[in-house]
Amino acid sequence: MVQVARELRDLWSAHQVEVDANVAMIEDAVGDLMADALGQSTLDAARRAAHQLAGTVGTYGFVDGSAHALALDRALEHTPLPKDAPRLAALAVALRAALADETELPLADGADVPVADGAEVPVAEGPAILVVCADALRSDALAAEARRRGLMPFVAADPLAARRTVEAGPAPEFVVLDPGDAGWVADALALGGELAGRPDGALAVILADERTDRVEVARHRCAILPRRGSPEAIFDGILTLRDARPRTRRTILAIDDDPAILAAVHALLSGRGWIVASSSDPTALWDALEQHRPDLLLLDVDMPGTSGIELCRAVRGDLRWAAMPVLFLTARRDAATIEAVFEAGADDLVNKPIVAAELHVRIANRLERTRLLLALSEVDPAISAANRRTGVSQANHLIALAASQRQPMAIAIARVDAPPGLGELERRTVAEQTLRAAAVALRGTLRAEDVVARWGDRELLVALYGLNAAQARRRLAEALDEAPATRTGVAGYPTDGGALEILCGSAARALERPDDADADSQPVDVVVIEDDAVLADLLEQALELRGYSCRVIGDGDAAVRALTGSRPALTAPLVLLDWDLPGRNGLGVLRELGRAGVLHQTRVIMLTLHSGESETLEALKLGAFGHVAKPFSVPVLLERVRRALEA
């Protein structure tokens, strides 16, 4: 954590005056005590100073200083006597000396990191991850966490630097974009989209906040994780997303105590489009299996401490890895070794010294066999997409991720209309072709972690991570633009339910609803009448994450039309009403709602920018339940919403 040390040093320098003042207060008190003239206020000030220093300076590395300050803190707890003066004076001098010794500060040059002797320390390499983050401190923490997860981090401060890194280094398997307040979101998405859109596409993740345009993110095939999360939580999310994706690139894990062999394996296999992870430490095998979930394992026969044959037997004994192909690398050719290797459950054996073509062909053969087996069990060949069982399991995976990351997601059912006037067999064939076209269009446009699977004879199941129902509807309309005769019904998690069956039911009902009534025919919890799209989006997301269903209307006249009438298109117990609106302004909307009798069953909270007293009073007189001044804090507003709905 070199960056942390650097920041702490800077803070320490910036706050020297404060520290000096505290030490001076202690010295003053000790001086007065020596002269037998210690007053109460001087003593109180010194006591407070000692206490504050005792708590603070240790954090900045001053271990001795912290101990001296703590001793002074204790000694000053009770009013000291003149006979205590020499001891206190000695402590004060020691304190000042300790705090002046800047060598105590955490080192910023990295010299506190033990320098590894390359030959003796086990080497381990994993898939590359590109971290693009403007805050050096944060990218340092993300890179450290990546290393803990067996990944090889490459850090760049902005998309331009990131492009240079990508051109120079290996193709990253993961990309993390953390724009924060930097102004390069669009460039970052363009880069993420390019890397995710390659044939062996990377998993590109943007760390999003309330300002992020989620549909735009989805257009660039980037996944979304919340920016406000510890590095651990972020990497939990990234690896869960990885596991949710159908794997396009295969991962090979190589364990060999000879780093030269590992280097050769990397050189020979990385260029073939495979991801290669390796370790020269056989005891790291189990961690590496968990971290990388390899599709194939390469083992050395003779390693110090452990034999590869023993490891192979143990791997075969573990149900999760029992089906993974294991290949041995060995220089031995005696019958006994070969027999032992196959007896332990190995699939094949490759001779050392390695011959590039042989290694490649043997690995490719094994991977192709497992791919075929997997495809038979997971893919519906008629539509070239996941079958129903696989789709359900993938969608459940995404729902679990959305729950743990507190992200919205959407479940959709897409149905193709069979053309009228054909025989049953023809109808079936045409429907199947249309369904296939829709599946191909979706698969080609959506992200790899999004789910596209067979649902029924004429239906597809689609799951979109990180988008709410309205955003998903927009995204699907774009994706299905070219696909004929396909209708979709969408349900949002967690608004419409927490379990897949409920969400599918809700999506199916949305499908049955006639198009014109699609959006505005249901009662919702909160109607937001707000023309600022960014603010409206923020409110919608915050409300939906709390489990409230919500509808946004951006125009005063439209709001009155939707909420009034004998059979209003929209009913809600609560309306959040902006003051300045196109069409009728907020006060005008409120007046109309009152006239139509809507306020009997609906409460209105005004969102006021210039909350002049007279305007607020007028709104309250017209029947508003309350008002919240802009700019408001979202948690406070949500608390007001909760109370308005429960009161």
Place this chain on the structure above:
Amino acid sequence: VQIAPHDRVGDSQRDPEANAYRHVLVIDDSRLMVEAARIGLDRLSGWRVTTATSGHEGVALAAATGPDAILLDVEMPGLDGPGTLRALGEQEATRRIPVVFLTAAADSDRERLTALGAAGLIAKPFEPARLAGQVSEVLGWSR
């Protein structure tokens, strides 16, 4: 009209402790402490951090911003830690927010502080890089 969102949504989905929405208010009269906490919680862990350098400011900010937890220094001029805790307990908007004391005090003080109703204690000095983990542990938040 009674709306009970939990009828529709599992509790885990609205868990205010879930990582994505962690917001911590740090109240300490030492700027050095507050900034060190910001490094650990905001810059390293991505939590939202609001800071106050006095008890009164802290109470006002707690009510205005509704944090998920409060880290509170014990000894401060003016309204001290225990006084701040009491003031937080007297307000409807803030009484349910868990408070963790930051203390350089000896172990004998721990019982007294815990008896005041704090959710836990974290010893000063702390290491910024470990602070988020310590807070999570004290409050039982999953990391």
